[in-house]
Amino acid sequence: MSTQDETLSAVIDRILTLEIVRVTERAAVAAARQRGRGDERAADQAAVDAMRRELNRLPIDGTVVIGEGERDEAPMLFIGEKVGLGTGPKVDIALDPLEGTTICAKDLPNSLAVIAIAEAGSLLNAPDVYMDKIAVGPGYEPGIVDIDASPKANIEKLAKAKGVPANEITACVLDRPRHAKIIEEIRGMGASIRLIGDGDIAGVIHTTNFDETGIDIYMGVGGAPEGVLAAAALRCIGGQMQARLILDTDEKKERATRMGIKDHDRVYSMEDMAKGDVLFAATGVTDGNLLDGVRFGKSIIHTETLVMRSATQTVRTIRAEHRHFAKFH
Numbered sequence: 001m002s003t004q005d006e007t008l009s010a011v012i013d014r015i016l017t018l019e020i021v022r023v024t025e026r027a028a029v030a031a032a033r034q035r036g037r038g039d040e041r042a043a044d045q046a047a048v049d050a051m052r053r054e055l056n057r058l059p060i061d062g063t064v065v066i067g068e069g070e071r072d073e074a075p076m077l078f079i080g081e082k083v084g085l086g087t088g089p090k091v092d093i094a095l096d097p098l099e100g101t102t103i104c105a106k107d108l109p110n111s112l113a114v115i116a117i118a119e120a121g122s123l124l125n126a127p128d129v130y131m132d133k134i135a136v137g138p139g140y141e142p143g144i145v146d147i148d149a150s151p152k153a154n155i156e157k158l159a160k161a162k163g164v165p166a167n168e169i170t171a172c173v174l175d176r177p178r179h180a181k182i183i184e185e186i187r188g189m190g191a192s193i194r195l196i197g198d199g200d201i202a203g204v205i206h207t208t209n210f211d212e213t214g215i216d217i218y219m220g221v222g223g224a225p226e227g228v229l230a231a232a233a234l235r236c237i238g239g240q241m242q243a244r245l246i247l248d249t250d251e252k253k254e255r256a257t258r259m260g261i262k263d264h265d266r267v268y269s270m271e272d273m274a275k276g277d278v279l280f281a282a283t284g285v286t287d288g289n290l291l292d293g294v295r296f297g298k299s300i301i302h303t304e305t306l307v308m309r310s311a312t313q314t315v316r317t318i319r320a321e322h323r324h325f326a327k328f329h
Contacts, residue, residue: 019058020117020281021318025303027051027097027113028283029322032294035286036107043104044068047097047113047285048076052083055093060084062117065125066094066225079128079259090120094228094274100199103286110202110288115281116232122276124228124268127255130246131224133200135270136217137208138238147242147267151185151219158217166191172203172218179220201282202290204230208237213289221246231273233280236308237315241270278310291317299323 030050034043048068055062062084067077077083077095084091093115098104100111116123134145134154140161145154151171159166167190173179175195186193194215196203200222206213227243234241247253247264256264283305284291295302301322308315 020115020279021283021305021307021320023051023054023058024113024115024281024283024305025320025322026054028285028303028305029294029301031098031104031111031113031285032296035104035111035293038105040101040105044098044101045076051095051097051113051115052076055083056085058084059088060117061086061088061090062093063090063120064095065092065123066096066116066228067128068097069128079125092118092120092123092125094123094225094232096201096225096229098285099201099226099229099282100285103198107286108197109286110196110199110290111285111293112199112202112282112288112291113285114201114229116229116274117279118232118274119276122274122278123232124273125259126224126228126245126261127252127259129224129252129255130221131227131243132221132246133204133227133230133241133243134217134219135204135207135230135234135241136239137210137234140240142240145217145240145242147244151182152189154219155186155189155191155217162216169216170194170214172196172206172215173220174198174200174203174222176221182220199288201226201230201233202288204241205233205237205282205290208234208239228273229280231268231270232278232310233282233308234270235274235278235310236280236313238313239270241273243268243273274310276310279308280310281305281307 027047027050031043031047064081067079095115099114103111134147155169159169170192172194204218206215284293286293292304303320305318
């Protein structure tokens with residue numbers, strides 16, 4: 001192992017245990033103060049500001065490869081922004097300071113503050129466009145899902161591998177008009193659908209724990225940033241995922257090309273989107289199947305965070321009590 005690799009490993013170990021958790025905790029608490037107030041922009045901005053402050057305290061030379069948007073669209077945490085103290089190893093960062101802005105604004109389940117960190121060059125650098133996705137949890141033979149197959153074919157293959165009838169499979173799908181045909185096809189074969197209003201990172205992660213969530217498979221079109229973050233999470237927990245960027249205009253194709261994407265029709269595997277040693281952390285903003293949301297007590301703030309590392313397949317749940325309110329402002 002080279003000195004650079006040893007340095008990176010040491011920093012990753014330290015980030016895994018404390019620093020990366022602080023990043024998502026601060027963002028989650030900031031967003032939770034706007035919970036249920038109906039102002040998506042205010043909630044998102046609060047989370048962005050808090051996450052950026054914490055990232056700039058980390059001993060890393062970080063580049064945001066998946067962020068709030070591209071440079072001209074996002075004043076904070078844009079794709080290409082440099083973060084960290086600049087003194088540590090070079091790392092890629094994918095983040096969503098507030099996964100599910102609408103969810104938070106309405107105080108509905110499964111809003112999260114999310115981040116993934118990996119060695120430089122390990123995370124897919126993609127434009128902020130739509131992405132077609134399909135994902136399942138661990139325990140299946142490679143190739144169990146195929147993004148080019150029909151929803152019916154994927155569910156039938158999954159049901160056979162699971163040893164159950166197709167009508168016992170539940171698919172998670174974003175509740176959007178664009179998914180009308182997918183929904184019709186799935187229901188037409190007798191399978192169930194869990195429709196979600198937002199938050200497809202959580203939707204993908206839910207496939208990894210059927211006993212808790214009742215979800216077998218995720219499919220449909222959502223954001224590319226959320227797709228890369230979901231792939232990072234699956235690398236740590238286990239599972240399979242395929243995705244394809246939707247570059248349906250010349251402008252989107254040009255943006256992708258500028259980011260180094262030459263094959264605009266490429267199907268990305270989980271490993272294509274997140275390779276190497278990946279860290280992933282998510283803190284609950286609102287209550288959900290995955291995590292409890294932030295709770296404000298009289299003198300204590302309670303948070304719950306999921307933090308994972310792909311190299312060790314370690315998954316930790318950290319429940320924290322924060323007694324110094326001033327640190328969260």
